[in-house]
Amino acid sequence: MIRINLIGAILLFLLGLYGVMTNRNLVRMLLNLGVMESATYLFLIALGYRSNSTAPIFYEPTLVPGQTLVVDPITQALALTSIVIGVVTLAMALSIIVQIARHYRTLDVRHVRDLRD
Amino acid sequence: MRSLLVVLTILFLLVAFFLAFTEAPFANAPLSKIAQTYNEQTVAETSATNVIAAINFDWRAYDTLGESTILLTSATGAAALLRRYLHRRRETGLT
Amino acid sequence: MQPRRIQKRQIETRVEMTVMVRMIIRSLIPIILVFGAYIITYGHLTPGGGFQGGMIIVGAVMSFYLAYGYNIMRRFEEDDLDLSEHIGALSYLLIGLIGLFAGVSFLSNILRGGAPGGLLSGGIILVLNFVVGFKVATGTLLVLLILLEVLQKGTPKQ
Numbered sequence: 368m369i370r371i372n373l374i375g376a377i378l379l380f381l382l383g384l385y386g387v388m389t390n391r392n393l394v395r396m397l398l399n400l401g402v403m404e405s406a407t408y409l410f411l412i413a414l415g416y417r418s419n420s421t422a423p424i425f426y427e428p429t430l431v432p433g434q435t436l437v438v439d440p441i442t443q444a445l446a447l448t449s450i451v452i453g454v455v456t457l458a459m460a461l462s463i464i465v466q467i468a469r470h471y472r473t474l475d476v477r478h479v480r481d482l483r484d
Numbered sequence: 485m486r487s488l489l490v491v492l493t494i495l496f497l498l499v500a501f502f503l504a505f506t507e508a509p510f511a512n513a514p515l516s517k518i519a520q521t522y523n524e525q526t527v528a529e530t531s532a533t534n535v536i537a538a539i540n541f542d543w544r545a546y547d548t549l550g551e552s553t554i555l556l557t558s559a560t561g562a563a564a565l566l567r568r569y570l571h572r573r574r575e576t577g578l579t
Numbered sequence: 580m581q582p583r584r585i586q587k588r589q590i591e592t593r594v595e596m597t598v599m600v601r602m603i604i605r606s607l608i609p610i611i612l613v614f615g616a617y618i619i620t621y622g623h624l625t626p627g628g629g630f631q632g633g634m635i636i637v638g639a640v641m642s643f644y645l646a647y648g649y650n651i652m653r654r655f656e657e658d659d660l661d662l663s664e665h666i667g668a669l670s671y672l673l674i675g676l677i678g679l680f681a682g683v684s685f686l687s688n689i690l691r692g693g694a695p696g697g698l699l700s701g702g703i704i705l706v707l708n709f710v711v712g713f714k715v716a717t718g719t720l721l722v723l724l725i726l727l728e729v730l731q732k733g734t735p736k737q
Contacts, residue, residue: 370506377501381494388490418511423535425527426624426696432527437535439519444539451551451630455558458722462565465729530688531695532623532704540628541704541711545686548707549671552714556668559661559718562725569729570657 372413380406393464393474397457404453411446415439594648604646611639619712623701629708633715640720649731652724660721667714674706 383406386399420436423443464474471479515523522535522543532538540548563570595601619632644652675686683689686703693700701708 370510373505373510374502377498377505381498381501384497385490385494388493389487414510416511417513417515422626423523424626425533425535428696432524437523439515440522440535440539441516441519444536444544447536447540447628447630448547448551452554454719455554458558458562458726459565461726462562465726466565527695530691530702530704531693532701533695534623534625534628536626537623537628537701537704537708541623541707542688542702545675545703545707548711549675549686552668552671552711555715555718556664559664559721562722563657563661566725566729569731570725 372416373410376406376410376413379403379409391476393467393476393479396476397460397464400460401453401457404449404456408446408449408453411442411449415442594650596646601646604642608639608642611642612636615639615712619708620698620705622708623704624696624698629711630715632708633712634719636712636716637719637723641723644727649727652727655720655724657721657724660717660724663717664714664721667710667717671707671710671714674703674710678703 380403383399383402386402387396390396390399415438417436417438420438421430423437423440424430425432425435467479468474473479522539526535526538526543527533530538530542532542615632615635615638617632618627618635619629622628622632678687678689679685681689688702688704690702690706692702699705
């Protein structure tokens, strides 16, 4: 069954979502957010699949652009951009977590809610 | 109570995702017009055989410029937020 | 006469890994760097490109940190890495402006032509791959070094 890629991406997304909702440590929530982002990339690339088609690289002389069936290249370019955005989000979130840990002296997300100075 | 709410949310999202994504035509849908144009015209016009690199750097090079800018933003933002730890390096005199 | 001080025995903690790990990483780093340069250079022919090759180069440099500890990372000046990243971002813009001044649109492929499948065939794609690879490598290395420096001991300046 070809749709196993989509089902795998959905299950990975829900696994990451369960981790974000259940964990109390801030760094673990960030790691589960990374898992959810990876599930999104998998889903994007799996959306572009077509039957009996190959990758959109025409390096071999036997692959002719007009006649060979290839998959959708636009979703793959979008996934590439999204990976870079995920890296940027991770770096900024880690910097903010360092500041939170310095200010509140704890990484427990239940204690960060207090109005403490 | 809270774990029951978590499990209910996950189950509801599971059912919703399954209904939404496994009924759509997936592997047999025809390619969109823009994807067909990219596939057929890239080697003839830019003479680069990697269609995805040509999409990122030739057909849509302006988006890659924006992506370079957000990489710059991440480095500047991380340096700005963690500036108090960076002065330590110059004080110890090891560089 | 002063009483003899009892010296506390200094427990040395080594931050380096064992000699086998260090030797293997020292042998493997040039291969990984050349592989990253190959991925950047052949980005317009085979799968790869600027972003992927830049991340491979960062992986090779960070394995030095894993084997030798943080002291070897002090050789990287953060001002130099910051300047390199800004140079990379500006040169992307300047290459785009060349197209504008030549009469065609911004970031158009002026150097197109050449046999498909050859190394010099991409035109502006080849140049932009190098620029983006350089920028991604130095920028990501800068972010990682800043995040690692938080973990070092010592009191920060108030």
